[in-house]
Amino acid sequence: MADKPHLLVVEEITDRMREQLEGSFTLHYASLEDDFDALIADKGDLIEAIVTNGADGTPETLVANLPNLKMISNTGVGYDSTNVALASSRGIVVTHTPDVLNEEVATTALMLLLSVARRLLPSHRWVTSGKWETAGNIEYSRTVDGMKVGIVGLGRIGNAIARKLEAFSCDIAYHTRNERPDSPYRYYGNLVEMARDVTCIIVITPGGPSTHHLITKDVLDALGSDGILVNVARGSVVDEDALVAALQEGRLGHAGLDVFDKEPQVPAVLFDMDQVVLTPHIGSATHETRQAMGDLTTENAVRYFAGEPVLTAVPECADLKKSL
Numbered sequence: 001m002a003d004k005p006h007l008l009v010v011e012e013i014t015d016r017m018r019e020q021l022e023g024s025f026t027l028h029y030a031s032l033e034d035d036f037d038a039l040i041a042d043k044g045d046l047i048e049a050i051v052t053n054g055a056d057g058t059p060e061t062l063v064a065n066l067p068n069l070k071m072i073s074n075t076g077v078g079y080d081s082t083n084v085a086l087a088s089s090r091g092i093v094v095t096h097t098p099d100v101l102n103e104e105v106a107t108t109a110l111m112l113l114l115s116v117a118r119r120l121l122p123s124h125r126w127v128t129s130g131k132w133e134t135a136g137n138i139e140y141s142r143t144v145d146g147m148k149v150g151i152v153g154l155g156r157i158g159n160a161i162a163r164k165l166e167a168f169s170c171d172i173a174y175h176t177r178n179e180r181p182d183s184p185y186r187y188y189g190n191l192v193e194m195a196r197d198v199t200c201i202i203v204i205t206p207g208g209p210s211t212h213h214l215i216t217k218d219v220l221d222a223l224g225s226d227g228i229l230v231n232v233a234r235g236s237v238v239d240e241d242a243l244v245a246a247l248q249e250g251r252l253g254h255a256g257l258d259v260f261d262k263e264p265q266v267p268a269v270l271f272d273m274d275q276v277v278l279t280p281h282i283g284s285a286t287h288e289t290r291q292a293m294g295d296l297t298t299e300n301a302v303r304y305f306a307g308e309p310v311l312t313a314v315p316e317c318a319d320l321k322k323s324l
């Protein structure tokens, strides 16, 4: 019987993924802190596949220096932390896990918007600090019902966010590079104009160079002192220094942030701001959704080496052969 193909797991996988992969692969493990030169020297010729996740990605040295690497199966829809151009130029197929996380990430966006607008955390602290007893009722918050919301990035997740906002009768607009004539929502080619016209902006584009600092100081100023910014995309999409300054100076009203520029580091100045809600990149992080993402990750890897086409290659690999 032929040896099972050798697969390198970068960072962590669940027990369920491990069990699924063990049936088809000989597994090796690496973390981002490892000495990749030693790994390449010891096992470089063996490794034919990598399983990684959207946050950690695939170190470029592995993409460049594993001579028999054929596929990278990425858990997560975003894959900006893997150099896909380099991978595809070497004929390496990269897969990701679109769609199965749409509803969860959309719910995270709504959770942040509702928490910020309705002042959930200050209200909680009002009770636990005893202020309700000593100072009476807390000040009013803002309603989300009927709110004007602009979505930056109206793809799979952006549309799921829009559908959930419809339950709150929100007035929905969107900004993308290409207008979607079939969309029922109002299109803005100019992001600053959209920011001027809405109360809340929800960011849900991919990361990477094309969206780097798309949310500029000008966008934040246009959103204004009553405005709300929600980011469930990537930290790199927002100019974080400009965001912190706008919040400190009251030029931007509120922010709900699930993603940051240098995760897991978050600017400490945000910690004590009442107008901010911070979560540690939990957009898709429920048991149910992570299981669906894990299952799709392992299925793509198993299918590739069984000679069946992978289910969800990233668009940049469209021209590559999708199975062994």
Ligand code: A2R
Residues within 6 Å of the ligand: 077, 078, 079, 098, 099, 105, 152, 153, 154, 155, 156, 157, 158, 175, 176, 177, 178, 179, 204, 205, 206, 207, 210, 211, 214, 232, 233, 234, 283
């Ligand atoms: O610009 P378009 O027409 O390609 O629309 C895409 C939009 N988008 C942008 N919008 C404005 N400026 C840009 N530079 C830009 N680049 C892309 O983002 C499209 O409407 C949307 C992406 O949609 P999907 O490809 O369907 O991605 P999905 O599954 O919604 O996930 C979005 C991201 C992931 O890449 C992760 O970073 C995060 O959500 O979890």
